[in-house]
Amino acid sequence: MPHGREIFHAGNADLGQLHESRWQWLEQAVGPAVALPTEYPDGYHVPQHRHSRSQLLHALVGVVLVTTRHGRWMVPPDHAMWIPAGTEHSVEMLGDVSMRSVYVMPQAIPGLPEGLRVVGVTDLMHSLIVESEKLPQGGVLEGRGGLIMNLLLHEIPTLPERPLGLPFPSDHRLAALCRRFVAAPSPHATIDEWADAAGMSRRSFTRAFQRQTGLSLSTWRQQACLFAALPRLADGEPITRVALDLGYDSVPAFITMFKRMLGASPRGYMRGARDSGEGVRRPSGSLRLESP
Template sequence: MPILHPADSHELHLSSLNTIEAAAGPIKSLPRFYPAGHRVERHTHSRAQLLYAAKGVVVVATEEGRWMLPPGHALWIAPGIAHSVEMLVDVTMLSLYLAPGVVAGLPERVKTVGVTDLARALIVAAVNPEPEDNTPARAALIMPLLLDVISTLPERGLALPFPSDPRLAALCRSFVAQPTAELPIDRWADQMSMSRRTFTRIFRRETGLSLSTWRQQACLFAALPRLADGEPVTTVALDLGYDSVAAFTTMFKRMLGSPPRIYLARDRSQPAASASLL
């Protein structure tokens, strides 16, 4: 695997940003391979980005929170939003950069979306086509359909927003470092010198999520990289403090639409896409 040195990474990242900003058409596509542990520093671009992780798991951070992007998902990043990207494992990333207004009605924020089979095929064909498909005539057919499909991708609740209150944010950071199925609400409320009711109300106001949903999101953040790396579901579930694999599976299915084994098997059955190193 190629080793990306910090100086080279910085220069290549700047070159990539310049390429995006200089693009003339409505869509600019970029395939990239990133090694585990690589970090793309905080940046912005004038185009919206659909960041699709064809393989691997990434975390995108903005001032509003953190978004996990597991395999088979994409992240919509509106123009002008400052964000950084961290690779938790080796990542094959296929990104589309859309000129403002090219698709009407898309959100002016960050959101995680599920990638349908049709969308996946179109993204691969647009970003990293096979040599025989890399023709202007094919692109003229693919791009309009891809733009239409992007607007219909289903939103997935994989955001992990952090509160702005420093004391509450510190509690959240400590939990993310060691997530567990049981979150000590009363102890957190005591540390904030609040009643349980006041604490839960303020937490929702600060994050937009109930404490229960936020806890489940944090557990998913911890579980998905380990599951993607091949660890048994039983091990991950028990490490996170779930009473049983069934309880963990129920949570996983409620949050992502399918149980872990089916979800991960679906991803592993997808063909890998080749990409250059940034």
């Protein structure tokens, strides 16, 4: 039976049985929240599954890609993904990943997020997650342990949302355009070009894209560029090279987009991840994004 001090090392056992036993154990656990650590090798894929608890998925080291029928979300270091209870999802490891997950009962406290989202992990939340995994798991905690888990729960609704989701439209014409874009991101794609390629009027296109993704084309395009840029920046590639490869005419233009989306310059953002003590590790292989 897993508990807070036992780290699951994917690769050291039958992985299918490991996950199946963990999910069964989670269904039997009591208490509002359970914190479990896992170590994953590069390229490992957790198949489609769901939990009766919501999951706060936090990678201490490495980058993960979470896929649902609604789209894909990238979770770099210093971030976490909130996955509501009952949501079918799979997880792909981009590089060696040291994962810490907190599984939360849906009605544990008022105000928990209702939808999928990537959030920034504050210093306080990072410390709470690290402390929570040391506690006995699966039961009702009292004293210091109970206080830690209670504060962790109340911090979840306050975590800042980050625009690291990339939902795909359901229309096959629009989805094809999105797949083409993420294969070769460029900041110069226009609404008129996309509308013409889809055989739609500008007005019909913008309405359909907004309705099916929840985002404007401009915002979606910027998020796609972030998906392409973050792993390369984490690997220490020069900002100039990344910006030019993505089609930006100048480094300042790329930095302006990055700051608008993530609230910090690329250098400041990556330095913040390193300064948090989590490390920044480059995922090997290419970043593949497809319509679910």
